[in-house]
Amino acid sequence: MRVYVVDNGGQWTHREWRVLKYLGAETKIVANDTRVSELDGLDGLVLSGGAPRVGVDPGKMGRNGEYLDAFEAPILGICAGHQFMAKHLGGDAAPAKVPEFGKSVVEIHQPDVLFEGLPNRFEVWESHNDEVTQLPKDFVALASSENCDIQAMRHRDRPLFGLQFHPEVEHTQFGADIFRNFLRLCETSK
Amino acid sequence: MKFDANAFIAEQIEAIRRAVPTKAIIACSGGVDSTTAAVLASRALGDRLLAVYIDTGLMRRGETEDVAQTLKELNVRHRIVQAADEFFGALKGILDPEKKRTVIGRAFIELFEREAQSFGADHLVQGTIAPDWIESGGQLRDRIKTHHNVGGLPETMKLKLVEPLRDLYKDEVRAVARALGVRVSERQPFPGPGLAVRVVGEVTPDRVALVRGASAVVEEEFQAAAGRGLMPLPWQYFAVLLPVQTVGVHGDLRVYGHTIAVRAVDSIDGMTAVYSKIPHEVLDRISIRITNEVAGINRVVYDVSNKPPSTIEWE
Missing domain, CATH: 3.40.50.620 (HUPs)
Incomplete structure (x- = not known):
């Protein structure tokens, strides 16, 4: 299975690559201005987090918008990737009232294939100044934390998922399980 | 795989x-x-x-x-x-x-x-x-x-x-x-710039000697405590010399000495880390030894920050 990581400049982009590799996916980190045609035939895409503010600065997000428009296989947006997903598809992202750095706890409100086999509350690691403030049309919120209402979201019909927290770092509980669920989804959407 | x-x-x-x-x-x-x-x-x-x-x-x-x-x-x-x-x-x-x-x-x-x-x-x-x-x-x-x-x-x-x-x-x-x-x-990670990034402020041979002495105590005590089964050995553990002087009392005399921060974290890859939960008896020994054995240090503090928001090293 081929699932690539689009690099938006995050500190943990390379960790996403490592987790996918450990789970047996064929993976590669690609620049965020890679042409859509070069990603043809992939089974899934991860839009990485990014340097400060890039999630709300479309100028720095390269072709992320084209991927969201054109790609049919599942896409998982993380942090900046999640914020950009919301903004690009008609929702909004803005500076968080309370930015979160480090340890936090998320609560799942809406069971989803992404969280299959996970408890409803678990410890996650955060590192964000911005957050999704308004869901795009046809999206549902899946999870929240004490200081952030939209920690996870998904499109009702299309396989588009966004996470504010970082499943790719060692200290997030069940992080690898979330990626495993995402890969299973990529497999079944083939 | x-x-x-x-x-x-x-x-x-x-x-x-x-x-x-x-x-x-x-x-x-x-x-x-x-x-x-x-x-x-x-x-x-x-x-x-x-x-x-x-x-x-x-x-x-x-x-x-x-x-x-x-x-x-x-x-x-x-x-x-x-x-x-x-x-x-x-x-x-x-x-x-x-x-x-x-x-x-x-x-x-x-x-x-x-x-x-x-x-x-x-x-x-x-x-x-x-x-x-x-x-x-x-x-x-x-x-x-x-x-x-x-x-x-x-x-x-x-x-x-x-x-x-x-x-x-x-x-x-x-x-x-x-x-x-x-x-x-x-072996625990040690930064390429060495003790220079564990001396907050100017790096002089004297100040490096202070942090070197304190680091040796921290390493000995953590390794001894882990050896005795009091705690697992952290991923990384060291001393940092702070650019802060504070008041102390030594043998009825006022002293105005330097401060050492002890840092210990658990991690897998250095990209995220949590501060180690150290038994107080271990911290106590470290504090007593540093303030008695490393002349010029009269205060020891323990860093309780994770990464993020902090980094593991102070600089």
Whole structure:
């Protein structure tokens, strides 16, 4: 299975690559201005987090918008990737009232294939100044934390998922399980 | 598909042979990364490789002797260069952590170029690992801190770089080190700029001596406590000298002494970390010993921050 990581400049982009590799996916980190045609035939895409503010600065997000428009296989947006997903598809992202750095706890409100086999509350690691403030049309919120209402979201019909927290770092509980669920989804959407 | 250390070793020995048809030097600090890279490169190149260890004057107690011993045991051709004066000279008057790191990176590269020239090498092998280049930033990625082996490099460097461990994290490097029989495979990480980034404020021989003394106590006590089963050994544990003086009382006399912060964290890859939950009896012993044995220190504090929001090292 081929699932690539689009690099938006995050500190943990390379960790996403490592987790996918450990789970047996064929993976590669690609620049965020890679042409859509070069990603043809992939089974899934991860839009990485990014340097400060890039999630709300479309100028720095390269072709992320084209991927969201054109790609049919599942896409998982993380942090900046999640914020950009919301903004690009008609929702909004803005500076968080309370930015979160480090340890936090998320609560799942809406069971989803992404969280299959996970408890409803678990410890996650955060590192964000911005957050999704308004869901795009046809999206549902899946999870929240004490200081952030939209920690996870998904499109009702299309396989588009966004996470504010970082499943790719060692200290997030069940992080690898979330990626495993995402890969299973990529497999079944083939 | 977990990481396969033996397959990695075979691949990289082949890749280093292809990359270096001539001679190379390797920058070796004696830590897990550079020692592992040195053994890989030595297996690939044999006598065409020279490992260079630079005693910057910013190393821990007994470190230079220990590194020389390790390289000897591993049968790696090597040279120890004494350069403390050069480093302290370059660091004089510098307070800014980023500036320290760049100045040190530059001093390293100048010495490596000199050593390469006398050995007749045109390649520089480094034990750079993933967090080094990730945190050093570039293009979209923000710079968290300049790692000396990345950020100190001049734009027009004559030596060609070879970095066999570039895509690995510490846990994977340790797996490679174990497979190669490297004794230091479990050694805790130690930053390239050495104790310079554990002296907040100006780096002088006196201030480095303070943090060196405190670090030795921290290492001895943590290792002893772990040996007695009081706690697991943290991923990394060390002392930091703060630029803060506070009031104390010694034998009915007022003193105005320096402060040491003790830092200990648990991590897998250095990219996230939690502060270690240390039994108070261990902290107590560390505090008593440092304030009694390291003259000039009259206060010890414990750092309870995770990464993020903090980083593991203070600078």
